[in-house]
Amino acid sequence: MGNKIKELLGFEENTPYVKKYLFDANITSSIYMSVVVIVLEIWMILRTLIKYVILSDKSRDFTWIVQHFYSYVILLTMGILMLIYAIKYRKNKEGVSKNLGFGLIAAFSVICLGFGIYISGLDYAGGKQILTFLTMELYVTCLLVWKPYISFIILSATFLFFYNNTIMAQNMEFQTGDKINLFMFWISIFMTSVSIYRQRFDEGSKEERLEAVNEKLEKAAVYDELTGIHNMRYFYENVPEILILSGNKVHDKVFLFLDIENFKNYNDQFGFVKGNEILTNTARLIEKTFEGALVARQADDRFAVLTDWEGAIEKADIVRQNFYSHDDEIYMGLKVGAYRPDDIYCDPRQGIDRARYACSTIKKQYDKNFREYDKKMGEGFFKLQYIVNNIDKAVEKGYIKVYYQPVVWSETRKLAGCEALARWVDPKYGFLSPGDFIPVLEEHRQIHKLDKCIYETVCRDIRESLDKGEKAVPVSLNFSRLDFELMDTVSVIEELVTKYDIDRHYLHIEVTESALTDDMSVLRSAVDSFREKGYEIWLDDFGSGYSSLNVLKDYHFDVMKIDMVFLRSFKENQNSRIIIKKIIEMAYDLGINTLTEGVETEEMVEFLAEVGCGRLQGYYYGKPMPVHDFREKFLTAEDPQQV
Template sequence: MRTILKGLGFEKQSKYLRDYFFNSNIRASIYMSIVIIVLEIWMILRLTYKIFDEHLQTQFWQLFEKYYSNYIILTFTGVIMLLFAVRYVKGKTTNKSIGTVIKWIFTFVCIYFGVKISLNDYSKGEQILTFLSMQLFATCLLIWKPYIAFLISSVSYLYFYLRINEMVAVNTGEVGTTVATQINFFIMWISTMMVCIANYNGIRSQALKDEHLEEINTYLSKISIEDELTGIHNMVFFRTEAEKLLNYVTTDRENIIFLFFDIENFKSYNEKYGFHEGNELLIKAAHMIDDSFKGSLVSRFSDDHFVVLTRIDGVKNTIGYLSGEIKKLQREVHLELKCGAYKPIGDEADISLACDRARFACNSIKKHYDRTLRLYDKSLEDKFQLKHYIVNNIDTAIENGYIKVYYQPVVSSKTGCICGLEALARWQDPNYGLLSPGSFIEILEEYRQIYKLDKYIIEEVCRDYRRSIDNKLPFPPVSLNFSRLDFELCDIVGYLCETVEKYDVPKQFIDIEITESALTDQQDFLPNAIKNLRSFGYKVWLDDFGSGYSSLNVLKDYHFDVLKIDMKFLTDFSSNEKARPILENIVNLSKQLSMLSLTEGVETKEQFEFLENIGCDRVQGYLFSKPVPLETLREKISAGELKISEEYMIA
């Protein structure tokens, strides 16, 4: 029923549909009015010729009243309709109300003309084609809602029928119409209505399709330049417009700056209050930044990061204001707005590079709660160049063997002998010299390249084991550090198993260290990965225990073989009275949970003796050895500086 009502025009049309029908009628009225104007001029000329040819000048006023006046009125109305339609199409007028009024007048004049002329024709026994033509013009060429067309057509047909039904029929000589005429008349009315309905629904169907396409195009256009969550511009728009701005001759390049914003601790906020609250915070922050930099380019970079291209003047004050506003949004989780700034030099026009440098400056002040803004400078430039060097050369470094495996001994507190080794990466670069892990680990994680390094370390450790065994040299178990991204970017467990099998390494000689922070960051796939590692026969260590905020929850939810206590507990061992009882309780806790305890960062004999006394199973630190190449480690053992447990000695 609803479909039938819609097909008859009983629906609330969208603005797009109303405009579509109006525009269709305007286009139709152009052709219709031109045809009418031409026909009526021809009729006026023809009648004038007839008057002079047949010497009917004495009947001029009679003919004027009967024909001329109707021709002139219809022609005049057609001209008005045509003029409006042409002006509307050319964009010289947009007044739809006037157009609607003209269309109604044009329609009624056409029907009136058809009635008047066809009544004259019918009285002389001629056809009523003028009435039918005007009906088709007025209600079929012009598209009306069917129920409106029904009213217009029904009233005009009824009026015309009643008039001819009062007249004497030429063919019968009697007053009234014949049955055949009545039937034909009814069929003509039905046909007219069917054409009206068909035209309306045809146009409506096309309009709905076009509206749908228009909505899709509008949506696609919108998302191509607008961030879907926050509603501000996205990076596609930012890069395009920023490049244009930098290339404008009128742009004062000395007074513009790129800003990169980061909401520090947003991840914790998201985890505590949920994604919905997190999204609401992002939306508020986005519009705060957008409103604060009116007339500037503002876009969402990604996650809780935003970029701005603006004038330098007043930037510090604006950033200070925004920092205060962001703090007002915090609840139990402390929020900080960090900003990195980069000022383009000379003719620089690489937008991505400018944003990257501003981002680098922003990252340099993370965890520095006394700083909100950092300008990219020479010192950061050196670090930035190193960062890009590392990302671009990790494959070359692996291929050429620039990455070396260093081993740091793990010592049994009971025997003082080496009971294990930790494999650590060092980058011996031909340009930068020896790079420590702090120089490249975080960068490789940031650019999601860390799995390449970790797979390489697995291969090298397994190769070192096989060489040692083949040469009858001792080789204790080795622990490998896995990044949380290893489990996401590749099948690290599968690769480990394949490599261990390739070099015939007993699985008890390979341990896996996973940091506590990795478990709080990724809680979806890591639990299964840990279960798989242990089911395959590998021991799994919890690394850096106590460095995060969810240590006890981690111990509750996961099963580990070794608890590796973070070195921070020993940094102020001598002066901080709390360090000793905390360490003792952690060691006791590990025993209750059936885990071995290992404390890293041991640098003094006092620390070692304390850990030995409280029952800590293993220790690691510079007191015994810093990380060194395997050959150096063997030299230390041979020199008697270090001893290796008897169980790993080869007879």
């Protein structure tokens, strides 16, 4: 209750924004007040001079004329001063002293109230109404905004002074009804001033909240929420002006694309909180090192800079030398790609894309950290752009082909199934391998278009085999992390199963280990949904990342595909055999079947069969091949199941 009363009377401290809002409101009101005062006082001065001086009206004595004349002049002067200040403040709020404004408003108020008391005292003595006093009270306490307790003090002091020092002091008769009316005027004016204050206060508070929201939205529009540096929208909007201002020295500018290497593995091992610290510190380091340049976070662990070519390489080295992962177990580096614009009209998106492409060419080269885009790279870059721009056309025209690689049982050497792999046979570039287009489509978030095409082709091929009376085999479908983000994977597969009327056991859902280490509730929900509907869930590329054991702890799989990396030095490195054996034993204990990729020799086959690996896949049994060749070799032979 006490707090409510304090709030009602205005004892709470207003925010700087509300204070400014109320001050601005008073300045606006003072403009109207001063204009009215100036007009009225000029009219009263002229009327007094004409009536009592020029026309020699003797109804008033000289003392009365002088008293009124000086009162009009004083109020007029104050009104003019107030109006001049108010207009100047409205034109240039930052360049005009607010303290002077507070002083003028206070002085203007005091003179208005004094004028009202003085003139109404004379009027009442002459048998007239006290309208001037009441008008000035309304002017000061209702048009101007005061805290309620200040309005209370002003009204109480002026009403008491008017009653005691003007009426009672002059022994003028004041009827009981007039006293009641005077008190009622006091109450009414006070309550009106309180109401006006609360209204203006609420308006100011609401505007403050709206401005805070707008400021946050404006900041979000041009600043990266995590790191606090500018985002790419701001970058793209400001590049053209910088390039145009550089004129014929535009070639002295350079786009830089900075990419933190191995950041994902750091995130997987130490979590997103630590990873976000790395990103924030790196952003600040880049902004500090490239002071005065245009710096933005491009996405994830990548940053964009537009700066002067002179010193750019040295500054990039400074960032790299000061960059570290806080942990010696995980190597983290910084790769930088550069592109120098040819003219002032260079598209900023193209500039960054080319710098990014230059960076991508040294991605896995640990002895190279900086690469500038040159004409020789142009062919590769244009190929990249072609892939991104033509994926829809490739799907529509049938340039995307599905190749099948056999999977066999290690014990019987018979066909167990196959894996569906994408190939792009293009009219311009010819045969494109997965390494040419899959990373590009993933980077540009277009991979789901390719994968959806593969899924439909596989289902159609299975339907054709069944219709021909061939014995169809299960097919493993690869799913990227982005597939779960960019489309409803469960709905897509379910619709295809219904469309082609095939059993769910023909499709195996194959998810890479790296995808599962990302903290995505959508992905987990989709995997759970696939399992509930009866699909087998396969873990692909086990052992290729840093979080294999965490994945096994958090998910249940039907089959684990052991990455081919363990077989690369099979002959020379005995440790590979030990690791593979232990992985298979662990999988067996977890109730997971195993498949090893990269099988190329009889020696590998015999070893894997001996240690209990259930399925084998690799060039030893067959390279990925078109559906026609796969059917001819494996599904229509005399012993179609013998590989």
